[in-house]
Amino acid sequence: MGADADLKRLHPLEVKVLRSYGAEDRLTVARMQEELGFNEGQCNQALSWLSAKEYVQEEERRSRVYYELTDLGRDFARNGIPERRILHHVSEHGPTPMAELGAAVGLEKKDVGSAFGAMSKAGAVRMDDQKRVEVQEPDQADWVETVEALIARAAQNGSISHGELSEADARLIGGMSKKRGAQGVPFKVVEREDVTYRLTDAGLTAARSAAEAGLTGEEVGALTPAMLRDGSWRRVSFREYNIDTPPARVSIGRRNPYAEYVDWVKDKLVGLGFEEFDGPLVETEFWNSDALFMPQFHAARDIHDVYKVKEPTHAGEMAQPYLDQVAATHEDGWKTGSRGWRYGFDRDFTRRLILRSQGTVLSAKTLPEAKIPGKYFGIVRCFRPDDVDATHLSDFYQTEGIVLGEEVNLRTLLGFLRIFAEEVAGADEVKYVPGYFPFTEPSVEVHIKHPVLGWFELGGSGIFRPEVTEPLGVSVPVLAWGLGIDRMALMQLGLGDLRELFSNDLEKVRLRRRS
Amino acid sequence: MPKIEMYRSALDAYIGERYEREELEEKLVTAKAEVDEWEDEEGILKIELNDTNRPDLWSAAGLGRQLRVRRTGERPSYNFFSAPGKLADAGERRIVVDESVREIRPYVVGFAVSGKAIDEATLKDVIQSQEKLCWNYGQKREAVAMGIYRSELMRYPVRYRGADPDEASFVPLQMEEELSLRRILSEHPKGLEFGHIVADKPRMPLLTDDRGDVLSFPPIINSARIGAVEVGDSELFVEMTGGNLEILLLACSVVACDMADSGFTVHPVSVEYPFDTPYGRTVVTPFYFQEPIRVSPEGAGKLLGVEMEPDEVVRRIEQVGSYARMDGDEIEVQPAEYRNDFLHPVDVYEDVMIGRGMDSFEPAVPHDFTVGRLTAEEELARRVKLIMVGLGYQEMVFSYLGSRRDYIGRMRPEPVDRQEPIDPPSRGIVQIANPMSENYELVRNSILPHLLGAETVSANAAYPHRMFEVGKTACVDRSLNYGTRTDDTLGFLVADAEASFNTLRDHIAVLLYYLNLDHTLAANDDERFIRGRRADVLVGDRTVGLLGEVHPQVLVNWGIEVPCVAAELRLTALPV
Secondary structure, three states: OHHHHHHHOOOHHHHHHHHHOOOOOOEOHHHHHHHHOOOHHHHHHHHHHHHHOOOEEEEEEEEEEEEEEOHHHHHHHHHOOHHHHHHHHHHHHOOEEHHHHHHHHOOOHHHHHHHHHHHHHHOOEEEOOOOEEEEOOHHHOOHHHHHHHHHHHHHHHOOEEHHHOOHHHHHHHHOOEEOOOOOOOOEEEEEEEEEEEEEOHHHHHHHHHHHHOOOOOOOEOOOOHHHHHHOHHHHOOEOOOOOOOOOOOOOOOEOOHHHHHHHHHHHHHHHOOOEEOOOOOEEEHHHHOHHHOOOOOOHHHOOOOOOEEOOOOEOOOOOOOHHHHHHHHHHHOOOOOOOOOOOOOOOOHHHEEEEOOOOHHHHHHHHHHOOOOEEEEEEEEEEOOOOOEOOEOOEEEEEEEEEEOOOOOHHHHHHHHHHHHHHOOOOOOEEEEEOOEOOEEEEEEEEEEEOOOEEEEEEEEEEEOHHHHHHHOOOOOEEEEEEOHHHHHHHHHOOOOHHHHOOOOHHHHHHOOOO | OOEEEEEHHHHHHHHOOOOOHHHHHHHHHHHOEEEEEOOOOOOEEEEEEOOOOOHHHOOHHHHHHHHHHHHHOOOOOOOOOEEOOEOOOOOOOEEEEOHHHOOOOOEEEEEEEEOOOOOHHHHHHHHHHHHHHHHHHOOOOOOOEEEEEEHHHOOOOEEEEEEOOOOOEEOEOOOOOOEEHHHHHHHOHHHHHHHHHOOOOOOEEEEEOOOOOEEEEOOOEEEOOOOOOOOOOOOEEEEEEEOOHHHHHHHHHHHHHHHHHOOOEEEEEEEEOOOOOOOOOEEEEOEOOOOOEEEOHHHHHHHHOOOOOHHHHHHHHHHOOOEEEEEOOEEEEEOOOOOOOOOOHHHHHHHHHHHHOHHHOOOOOOOOOOOOEOOHHHHHHHHHHHHHHHOOOEEOOOOOEEOHHHHOHHHOOOOHHHOOOOOHHHHOOOEEOOOOOHHHOEEOOOOHHHHHHHHHOOOOOOOOEEEEEEEEEEEEOOOOOOOEEEEEEEEEEEEOOOOOHHHHHHHHHHHHHHOOOOOEEEEOOOOOEEEEEEEEEEEOOEEEEEEEEEOHHHHHHHOOOOOEEEEEEEHHHOOO
16 A cells, blocks of 8 residues: 555656666666666656655765857857858858858858868968968868767757767867856856766665556656547556645635525525515615504614615605505504504605615515415515624525415414425424514414524514505415524524625635535 | 513512423413523523513513413402593592693603502512613603602692793702703703603603602603602602503503502502593593404414314413403403503404414415416526636625725725715715614615725735626616616626736626627726726617726725726616
């Protein structure tokens, strides 16, 4: 298992080194380059990884002199050395004036001068009587080919080791090299440490394991489109990845978990046959409270309980005949069988614009057009003048709905509450207690048992008072209910503060998830 | 919803039995009450009452009575009530009302008690029901203000009149010098709290005894002498003033029954009006004014979904404290003296439910078939959200309220501290007339300030930031009946060193492509964005949104150090 895991951490370059050498071998960059076909960078990388794993250890460290090409040297490698360029030009175009030669072969005047000087001294070229350079005996410049060979060798291998040169070549290259800041010469002298490594016992063990596992180091890193096209994938094996590396953090496009939860509840309710309703954020006192038979002097209608709109202050006309019927119901009960609240209904106050303070507004507004039987719901933003803290917000969602039909009574109401408790809250244990809402009679609260938090109130419900339904043209009983889904959302998200549901903090929102 | 405190021992005494916590909580359900905090070291219990139409439950005596009646099945009988045509003899105990209060605070009711020295628990309970009654039921003293007095210091008849606020004066409770009524309004804490109820009246209510000694300045404050009741006092006078006689009579009955239950003898008081009241010119209080209500046993059965014999319905009603009797096919219900919450037969049916107990109702499976459905707006919102998520955006959920600073100041391309203030409605923003805090004073007309607000606090999150919200925005629109309009709106923002107009242009194009809409862009001059890098989005001739690179000064106003591009689309305006 351990060995297997270690094997998976081996890069093919490492495998190849381990499998290519034995205990007696001494590993150097140069040797690996030659024998394994690695480039210098790959050699260094493999040795560094193997050292870190203690599969190889340093045997010897020696300083050596190398010659590397300078910019000028690379130019020579590409375009020829000056001697070759001059010989070539003069043989092609005949005798050429010294002054024109530099431009013709792309060299600076001093480089043309020194090349001409050396070749003329050897008798390969000469100056004619019109000061033009002409070929004399090209073979006399015997060093030209040697220099070309050295430059080509350096270009190919990146450098030439001093130790590999004959005495004559060493003297020759020495004349064309400088140490630091080499300018005007094709070679610079570099001193480098040559390190020799040998495989350790652990390395030899790893090599055996690799051999047993059939690893050759020839494994391929990536499957490429070309491999798919030419079928070469069939002949290779792929490097096995270390699947234990920790994943990187990814930030994705994503729903907000609170909104997602709200949608989930909506889908549940649609599944139970409820039709969604919605409405404006700015409401009137008429729909917010009057239509719900809350007397205009009711304690919950105080300036401290409802936000009022500064401008405009009042809506136009309220829909008829509902306004007259609601007003009459407040005053003397109208035809509902109620004695009413017995006060003068204020028809100016009823048009006052406010911010919706309870979702039940939309239940009331739905009544005049509701189907019978009918089931409706909404999850809507409501506003209350509260000091904002962990359990109070200025604006928050309320989940409300109604059921209209001849079959509505206290027992079907309890039936719906049980369905909500089971389907929406996932509760097994349900308890019903008498409640109080100004617009329902009877009123019932449903409590459910949470495995950790114990009993808590899931929602309130009741049967709308006839003083609510009849003035809005509904003669069948109407069940009204509300669910406190924010509390369940907090539990789902492992949060303890309502403000967190509306968090501005992107990092927190990105990390948040349902439990 | 009122919360009340009481000595647990006092509650036990009123119930006539000591319940342990769990049992008490179970019993409290029938009074729509719950334990808020269990007994502390001093033996005090806190209870929350949910029914705002049952002020009789807001004291240890009243709550204890409800539980006692249910436990023993016996209703208390009170012999001190008058009723229409049946006035008790009040003797010398009279309140004479002057014509001058008619337009300012016309009604007063009262009674006297004697027979025992008031103890701490009772005094605490009485003072508390005074507060709760006057605050929750009496509309913060507007409809009910109550005073308690040491009656041995006063001489009947009590006189109730409108006094000149600058001439009448007395030493109020909690003060040592004599103040005029007007000074009490501006200097006494209660004057500052409740003065608005009478401040605009030319004359102000004043209660004095026959000698002219002040009892109180209702609804503000008692006198420091006659109106200072202490533990040990045994002769007390109680009065209440207000503008609605029914409300006052009920409050008076509630407090009288409570004091009778605590062991006092209650003595009626006769109130003599110079003007007509719904109950005549002489009203002897406590007064039983409630009318009987007729209900049908079938109605109860239908609403509650059970079959009951009529005599069961009668029994259930009586278990909760009222008087009921069969009268033909109907039941006539007389509410208990301390209750007046039967507006409609359904209120009685609820008592039947409570009398029977919730456990007696088996939940029934509903059978009506209905089709469930989301609104078209919600369906569109979900399509949009899915595309935004596909584009790599994180959905956010923001508040719908904000401050002037965020919605107006920070959104303008000039430093916030160097701006001339702008009136929010003039910008079409819905403003709250009675805000709790300047942080929640405006309804948002754009999601952009919230997106920038989120960016402001999110510099620690790995970039790029892509955020969106689909939600409501509102604005002033005087062409509509409501004078305002609510829209479904999509707002989105990219914050990134590389953020550019083109990114959002591309995103809007792909979003509208999948919504099957052709659109064009037209340069606009929205100063929140950089000139030449801002545009309106049009579908046909209709402007449905905008986009742009947020102006650097706006970013500076928000304290944002990363370029932002933002866009907004009014989904309500899309012809889909």
